[in-house]
Amino acid sequence: MTDFALNTAPFSVLVTSRSPALRAALTELYPLSLLSKVDANTIYDFSLDVRRRWAGWGRPFHVSSGQQHFRMTDKAQLVPVFEWGLNWCIASYQHQYLAIHAAVLEHGGKALILPAPPGSGKSTLCAVLMQQGWRLLSDEMCLIDLSSGLIWPYVRPVSLKNQSIALIKQWYPDARVRQITRGTTKGTVGYLLPSDLSWQAYQQPAQPAWVVFPQYQPEQTELMLTPLPKADAFMHLAYNSFNYNVLADEGFTALSALVQRCATYRLEYADINQVIRELNALC
Amino acid sequence: MLARPLLDFLTNPGHFVQQADGARWTAFLQLARQHGLTARCYYMLQSQGLMSQVPEQIRLHGLSAARYSKKQQHSLFYELQQLEAVFGRADFPCVLLKGAAYRALALPMSYGRLFADIDLLVPKAQLRSARDKLFFAGFAELPLSDYDRAYYLTWSHQNPPLQHYQRGTVIDLHHHIYPPASAKHIDIQVLLEHATPLPGSAFLVPTLAHLFLHAAVHLFYQEETHRLLKDIIDLQDLLNEVQQQQQLEFIWQQAQQMQVQSALVDACQVLLTLFDNQAARQLLTQHSVVRRQRLGASLVLAMLTGTGMTAWAARQLWFLRGHSLKMRWHILLYHAVAKPANGLRQLWRSKLKPR
Numbered sequence: 001m002t003d004f005a006l007n008t009a010p011f012s013v014l015v016t017s018r019s020p021a022l023r024a025a026l027t028e029l030y031p032l033s034l035l036s037k038v039d040a041n042t043i044y045d046f047s048l049d050v051r052r053r054w055a056g057w058g059r060p061f062h063v064s065s066g067q068q069h070f071r072m073t074d075k076a077q078l079v080p081v082f083e084w085g086l087n088w089c090i091a092s093y094q095h096q097y098l099a100i101h102a103a104v105l106e107h108g109g110k111a112l113i114l115p116a117p118p119g120s121g122k123s124t125l126c127a128v129l130m131q132q133g134w135r136l137l138s139d140e141m142c143l144i145d146l147s148s149g150l151i152w153p154y155v156r157p158v159s160l161k162n163q164s165i166a167l168i169k170q171w172y173p174d175a176r177v178r179q180i181t182r183g184t185t186k187g188t189v190g191y192l193l194p195s196d197l198s199w200q201a202y203q204q205p206a207q208p209a210w211v212v213f214p215q216y217q218p219e220q221t222e223l224m225l226t227p228l229p230k231a232d233a234f235m236h237l238a239y240n241s242f243n244y245n246v247l248a249d250e251g252f253t254a255l256s257a258l259v260q261r262c263a264t265y266r267l268e269y270a271d272i273n274q275v276i277r278e279l280n281a282l283c
Numbered sequence: 284m285l286a287r288p289l290l291d292f293l294t295n296p297g298h299f300v301q302q303a304d305g306a307r308w309t310a311f312l313q314l315a316r317q318h319g320l321t322a323r324c325y326y327m328l329q330s331q332g333l334m335s336q337v338p339e340q341i342r343l344h345g346l347s348a349a350r351y352s353k354k355q356q357h358s359l360f361y362e363l364q365q366l367e368a369v370f371g372r373a374d375f376p377c378v379l380l381k382g383a384a385y386r387a388l389a390l391p392m393s394y395g396r397l398f399a400d401i402d403l404l405v406p407k408a409q410l411r412s413a414r415d416k417l418f419f420a421g422f423a424e425l426p427l428s429d430y431d432r433a434y435y436l437t438w439s440h441q442n443p444p445l446q447h448y449q450r451g452t453v454i455d456l457h458h459h460i461y462p463p464a465s466a467k468h469i470d471i472q473v474l475l476e477h478a479t480p481l482p483g484s485a486f487l488v489p490t491l492a493h494l495f496l497h498a499a500v501h502l503f504y505q506e507e508t509h510r511l512l513k514d515i516i517d518l519q520d521l522l523n524e525v526q527q528q529q530q531l532e533f534i535w536q537q538a539q540q541m542q543v544q545s546a547l548v549d550a551c552q553v554l555l556t557l558f559d560n561q562a563a564r565q566l567l568t569q570h571s572v573v574r575r576q577r578l579g580a581s582l583v584l585a586m587l588t589g590t591g592m593t594a595w596a597a598r599q600l601w602f603l604r605g606h607s608l609k610m611r612w613h614i615l616l617y618h619a620v621a622k623p624a625n626g627l628r629q630l631w632r633s634k635l636k637p638r
Contacts, residue, residue: 014309040306043340047313066317095347246354
């Protein structure tokens with residue numbers, strides 16, 4: 001049994017693992033300084049267990065949080081299932097922040113929020129902007145402080161799926177994509193390592209400045225960046241939120257304040273170079 | 284048992300807060316989430332004035348859970364408001380049970396208490412009428428095989444769960460608090476007779492004594508263990524309320540009438556041992572003829588505080604005991620044969636029968 005801790009911020013996790021391979025794989029994805037032995041004086045926010053249990057041939061690993069079952073998996077898919085398990089803990093139990101399903105990047109102290117449902121090209125866009133020098137706060141979860149309105153980073157490897165893995169490698173040959181796993185429930189999954197800049201500032205919040213709803217439209221020739229009315233932006237953000245409905249009036253107040261202080265747009269694009277040009281001009 | 288850090292917190296939060304190191308708090312967080320007790324612990328810390336001594340990280344996780352439980356309570360009130368119209372015109376009583384009743388009575392224990400469904404009790408003769416009314420309000424039974432449905436209606440104490448077609452809310456509509464197919468014959472007439480209307484509402488609520496007895500029956504006359512801690516902390520808070528409302532004599536007398544003294548004594552023995560509950564002590568010294576610990580209480584205590592083999596053995600015995608109470612052996616045997624036989628018949632009908 002190898003127990004170790006992953007000291008990401010703002011949430012850390014204590015991992016009880018029956019798989020030495022998992023720990024080894026995570027050293028490829030996270031800085032070594034964040035992976036440590038378990039310290040009895042530290043409070044870990046979440047606990048994840050990776051145990052061996054029989055559940056049909058070929059799926060011997062049971063990922064759970066205590067007795068709360070998450071998923072059974074084989075050895076080959078342990079890394080993505082672990083990453084999803086961690087996301088699951090956070091999405092279920094953290095209501096300290098207003099959490100929106102969105103990628104967040106920072107440039108000049110100001111944050112760009114890219115909220116979108118899966119399939120809209122959010123992660124790819126996020127990866128591209130990070131490679132262009134933006135600081136990554138998160139590719140998955142925008143954590144809004146309920147009192148200050150600041151956005152807290154939750155730096156983790158960027159999860160790329162299917163074609164976007166090849167695209168990123170093609171556009172940025174030096175991009176570090178690790179732990180590529182085929183045949184998961186989401187297809188092929190790979191993890192792009194956050195830039196050094198992103199890791200260095202992994203506990204540094206940013207002021208929200210722009211909200212852009214991206215939509216990849218392959219048949220589109222010209223990029224369209226359309227200002228979006230604030231009320232519409234509010235509703236779309238609420239719809240993309242993990243816990244807007246839990247936070248009630250606090251959620252409403254925080255989201256209203258966010259929308260009021262941000263410029264809000266809808267972005268329809270096909271060519272990534274146009275997006276880079278447009279966003280660099282805008283921000 | 285594994286839940287030890289959480290049990291230690293619940294029995295003496297002040298002591299726990301002073302002693303806990305990082306590892307204990309980490310285990311506490313994990314267990315509290317698992318048992319759905321994080322928000323409850325948060326309010327305990329608040330009401331006992333301990334919050335300033337708690338690490339900020341723990342306070343924030345508690346606050347997070349408290350927000351979630353508040354949202355649940357809003358949803359509960361919303362649902363009850365929708366149901367007012369349904370039962371307002373009914374010519375039979377509809378009694379709130381468990382979490383819904385605790386909340387409607389605004390008991391301190393209802394703060395931070397999570398629940399999965401709304402429990403309602405109607406007289407058996409009106410079960411069908413209540414179900415029909417709920418159907419027209421948008422609540423329908425979840426898909427169920429004919430066999431399982433017949434099982435619910437014939438042997439259990441409730442209708443199959445009813446779910447709202449849009450909001451997803453689940454109602455457990457009961458006609459009794461315990462399966463009539465069991466060897467125990469619990470008389471719930473007194474519970475219905477003593478239930479009082481909530482001011483300004485169509486619903487009734489049982490007395491605190493009956494709420495306690497229901498919770499005790501629920502815990503001690505069954506075989507499950509996953510909600511053990513939550514059930515015990517409910518009992519502890521309820522008994523303190525019963526004492527404050529001076530219903531200790533009443534509860535003993537009602538337990539006799541309902542024939543559930545054994546559950547009351549079991550509960551009191553557990554609460555006395557774990558929490559040194561004075562109301563439990565008073566009831567036991569004044570009334571109990573049995574001085575030794577009962578089996579039910581011993582098993583619960585062994586499951587909670589025993590280690591390794593003791594806790595394991597207690598769980599196995601608890602399972603056997605619970606099953607034998609809930610279902611008489613000849614009925615169990617009948618279902619053990621009838622259910623697979625029915626499955627085979629279904630398979631024959633759907634797959635093998637020539638068309």
